[in-house]
Amino acid sequence: xxxxxxxxxxxxxxxxxxxxxxxxxxxxxxxxxxxxxxxxxxxxxxxxxxxxxxxxxxxxxxxxxxxxxxxxxxxxxxxxxxxxxxxxxxxxxxxxxxxxxxxxxxxxxxxxx
Amino acid sequence: xxxxxxxxxxxxxxxxxxxxxxxxxxxxxxxxxxxxxxxxxxxxxxxxxxxxxxxxxxxxxxxxxxxxxxxxxxxxxxxxxxxxxxxxxxxxxxxxxxxxxxxxxxxxxxxxxxxx
Numbered sequence: 132x133x134x135x136x137x138x139x140x141x142x143x144x145x146x147x148x149x150x151x152x153x154x155x156x157x158x159x160x161x162x163x164x165x166x167x168x169x170x171x172x173x174x175x176x177x178x179x180x181x182x183x184x185x186x187x188x189x190x191x192x193x194x195x196x197x198x199x200x201x202x203x204x205x206x207x208x209x210x211x212x213x214x215x216x217x218x219x220x221x222x223x224x225x226x227x228x229x230x231x232x233x234x235x236x237x238x239x240x241x242x243x244x
Numbered sequence: 245x246x247x248x249x250x251x252x253x254x255x256x257x258x259x260x261x262x263x264x265x266x267x268x269x270x271x272x273x274x275x276x277x278x279x280x281x282x283x284x285x286x287x288x289x290x291x292x293x294x295x296x297x298x299x300x301x302x303x304x305x306x307x308x309x310x311x312x313x314x315x316x317x318x319x320x321x322x323x324x325x326x327x328x329x330x331x332x333x334x335x336x337x338x339x340x341x342x343x344x345x346x347x348x349x350x351x352x353x354x355x356x357x358x359x360x
Contacts, residue, residue: 161345162345162346164346164347166350171352172352173248173332173350173351173352173353174288174332174348174350175350176347176348176349179345179347181345187345189347190349221287221288225346226346227344227345227346228344228346231276231278231293231336231346232290232293233288233290233346233348235287235288235289236287237286237287238287
């Protein structure tokens with residue numbers, strides 16, 4: 132079974148803090164994705180990576196950066212957390228185009244106070 | 245216009261009925277379409293993918309695609325209370341060079357409740 136894990140299920144941070152969200156997948160997938168999910172807005176793509184050290188901006192990259200130093204690990208960084216970044220963050224991985232399925236991690240509920 | 249738009253819901257159907265979930269998309273060059281199911285408090289999981297015009301059946305689920313109308317739907321026959329979830333329509337997004345790396349654009353989701 133494909134397993135995607137995220138470092139925390141719940142996280143509470145203060146405005147201005149630097150926040151790291153970690154995602155690890157164990158299936159040697161090339162592609163990894165970070166989404167945020169907000170009520171009524173669905174999943175929105177923040178960043179994705181198609182290879183080690185390769186990344187592209189998604190639809191809402193402002194206020195975020197990413198790091199992919201190893202194939203299995205993809206990190207989302209909030210340089211200076213703000214209250215409007217309070218959300219559910221979901222990581223996913225895939226082997227597209229070989230297989231289209233995206234496998235999601237359990238999510239991190241981030242609250243910024 | 246949103247890139248992917250789903251009927252707003254929430255949708256409530258009685259057990260045993262057919263649930264119909266609809267989705268429209270704006271990018272005419274899109275070729276790959278997906279339905280994900282997300283139970284409350286859980287992460288999304290893929291239930292159907294469809295690439296060609298017409299119907300694709302998998303058990304109680306049927307996905308329908310009409311590229312001319314830019315319309316995708318999901319029918320759930322003999323709905324069960326266990327089908328109660330949020331259903332997310334997703335469309336593969338390609339960049340200017342035609343590559344996608346599996347990038348998806350999701351609709352806002354439709355909450356389905358199946359009541360006994």
